[in-house]
Each structure stands twice: as C-alpha cells, then as structure tokens.
Amino acid sequence: MNDNLAELPLYWQAQYQSTLITKITEIKGNNISFKQTIFYPGGGGQPCDEGLLEFRKGESSEEFKIISTYKEDGKIWHKLDHEGIYLSPGQQVLLKLNWEKRYSLMRAHTAQHLFSHFIKKKLDCETLKANFEPFVIDIEVNKDLSVEDVLEVLSDVNLTISENSKVNSIIVSQEEYQKKYRHKIRGKDSKETIVRLIEIEKINDLVCCGGIHIDNLLEIQGIVLQEIKHNKIKLLIGEHGLFYANKQRDFIIQLEKITTKKDDKLINVIKNRFEDYIRVNDALVETLSLIFKNIKQDTEMVKELNYVSLQLPNLNRETIINSIKTVPPSVFITLLGHNNILYLISTSDVSSADVVKKLQETNSYKGGGNQKFAQIKLEETEKIEEVEKKIKQIIDNMQSN
Numbered sequence: 001m002n003d004n005l006a007e008l009p010l011y012w013q014a015q016y017q018s019t020l021i022t023k024i025t026e027i028k029g030n031n032i033s034f035k036q037t038i039f040y041p042g043g044g045g046q047p048c049d050e051g052l053l054e055f056r057k058g059e060s061s062e063e064f065k066i067i068s069t070y071k072e073d074g075k076i077w078h079k080l081d082h083e084g085i086y087l088s089p090g091q092q093v094l095l096k097l098n099w100e101k102r103y104s105l106m107r108a109h110t111a112q113h114l115f116s117h118f119i120k121k122k123l124d125c126e127t128l129k130a131n132f133e134p135f136v137i138d139i140e141v142n143k144d145l146s147v148e149d150v151l152e153v154l155s156d157v158n159l160t161i162s163e164n165s166k167v168n169s170i171i172v173s174q175e176e177y178q179k180k181y182r183h184k185i186r187g188k189d190s191k192e193t194i195v196r197l198i199e200i201e202k203i204n205d206l207v208c209c210g211g212i213h214i215d216n217l218l219e220i221q222g223i224v225l226q227e228i229k230h231n232k233i234k235l236l237i238g239e240h241g242l243f244y245a246n247k248q249r250d251f252i253i254q255l256e257k258i259t260t261k262k263d264d265k266l267i268n269v270i271k272n273r274f275e276d277y278i279r280v281n282d283a284l285v286e287t288l289s290l291i292f293k294n295i296k297q298d299t300e301m302v303k304e305l306n307y308v309s310l311q312l313p314n315l316n317r318e319t320i321i322n323s324i325k326t327v328p329p330s331v332f333i334t335l336l337g338h339n340n341i342l343y344l345i346s347t348s349d350v351s352s353a354d355v356v357k358k359l360q361e362t363n364s365y366k367g368g369g370n371q372k373f374a375q376i377k378l379e380e381t382e383k384i385e386e387v388e389k390k391i392k393q394i395i396d397n398m399q400s401n
C-alpha cells in the first residue's frame, strides 16, 4: 500500500493542507498539471477547488488565479484565468487554495454523510443525490418526507455533532475492501483498484467516497433545515444556519409587537413553528396570513386608515402576495421585504399603485402595481423612516381630496 500512496491525490491524505510547493509537469494553453496537487477536481456533487498559483519572476513573485480544477486523461488540470505565458514545465510554483470555500464545502459534505446516515437509519430513506455550495446542502431522497420527520432526524444529527466524533479516511486495496469492509458500507459499492472509505467513528457509518471531509464532526457546528419540497431538502451549515435562525427569531419579536395580545394562543402557535428554525414556504405563507389577520386595528391611524409598517427582510414577493387575502378592511400596510423592496398593501379606497406614483414624483423609484398591491425598490442608502413619512403624507392628502 505504501508504494501506491505517493500516487494518490494529496486531497485524500492531507485534506487540511492549503498550500503546496510543487513543479509544473504539463501546460496546455490555460490548463496546467503539476507533480502533485492539493486541489480537488470536483465530483460527487462537490464543486472543484479554486485558488492561486504563485511563481517567481526575476526578483518578484507573481500570481495567477486558478478558476477551476478538473480531471482529464487520468490527470488533474488547473485552469488559469488567462494563459500562463511566463510558465514552463519543470518550474517550481506555490499553490494556494481558496481555503474559505474549500473548508465550508468539507464541512457541508461531511454533514451530508451524517444526515444521510440518520435518514437511512430512522426513516429507511436513501439519499439519491446531493449538491453543495459553501454552507448549503441540497439533498434528494427516494421518498417524500414531512417537516416533522426531518426535524426529528436533525435533532439526532445535531446531538451527534456535539459528541466529538472523529471522521476517518481509510484507503485500501480492492482486495482488502472486499474482505474487511464491503459488508459494512452504506450506499454505493466501489469497483476501484484503490478504495477510499470515510468512517464516522461514533455512529459506525462507512461510505465509499473520494470527496473532501473534515476530521471531526464538531467542526460542522450544527445543521439547520431551510426548506423541504417533497423529496428535496435544503440544509444550512454552521454559522450560516445560525445567522438564518437568528433572522427567524427577529421575525418572532416583530410578530409579537404587531399582533393583538389577547390572542396568546396564536403567538404560541407561531412561536413554536419558528422555534424549530424552519422555513417551509407553505408554513411561511400560513404564518404571514395569520399575522395579517390579527393586525392591531388602532396602532397608528392616518385619518381613517389603520397604518401598519413591518420590516421582514426574509420575505419575498410570492410569500406576501399569497398571504394578503387575510388583511382586514381599511388597512394600509408597508412591508420592507427581501432585497430592500418595499411592498404596499391596501384594503382601503387608497390605491397602492397611486401611492407609488406619487412617491415616484419625489424620487426615481422603480416599481408599480395595482389598487391592492404595489412595490418599489428602495436605494441602499435610504432610510425607511423617511420613506414612511412621505407615504403617510401622501395617504393623508389622498384622503382629503
């Protein structure tokens, strides 16, 4: 085995190595191969590595961007952003990974091993495929799952993450694999001469996998469910998931401010839903519909109108449109949603579209709409309070006419 190890990719043996001094072996236009590489060429749903190539030119050092890595003719090729005219075979260079991207993908991919293990064990559900972006996993499984099922699995998953389990990379010959490991694996079999196995020690999960992984589950930090659509599940990893969860908490706090206190039951229903840190689209529409339905009737009056302002930056147009039918009569709502778009909702004689037109006389806003629903895109620098002031003035004038 040891003789063969030198031939094996470094990203299997030294997954945390982020720089490497090596030599150029071949150049084809923008594409370069090296004696050894730490760059992962992509595969199994994992994107390839990017990074930099540094080399000496006279007294100074220069660099090229490596924009992608791929396998072809049994070699790993690194594609530069432009032709490496100063480079030649045999030349010594320094390779540097875009470590931030690489490490987040290592975490996400290992998290997927763990999640797939538990959905198999708890729900007898197979993972069909998985795609990764930094901090994001998209998984497709072989049957439709409910939110409750996935949340239950995730609580086991997150508990296991906290238990400090090693993740081992095992490299064996096909012969040894057949003898010692084949009967224990989850998922696809391997026919390769050299088999790479990934083992999560604590739960005895063993998979044939040529991808990149972390050494300890603790590094994942946690997994949050973002969305389920039938058999497709979107999960968020670590700090990214936490950021998302905190936004949901903000949502609850705002919610408490605007709904009637007499309906504590309602608040609890919604709270429970969001405390699981989920955002399933249907649930969001349902929740927003409940908020609209229970809007306080006398928070702020602009003449005859109940005026309500909301800031819910995680909401998009579709969710809002699907929720507005529950807004009570004689209400005017301004809702600052995703991407700094301000939505205007009216169930009164004051037309949302007319308010937008008047606003456009004061600033070159993009937007439009109809009587009930309109939108404008605010500039990044603009204060929402200033815009609100203008809107209230406009509504006031319109009612006087």
Ligand SMILES: [Zn+2]
Pocket: 109, 113, 198, 209, 210, 211, 212, 213
């Ligand atoms: Zn893997």
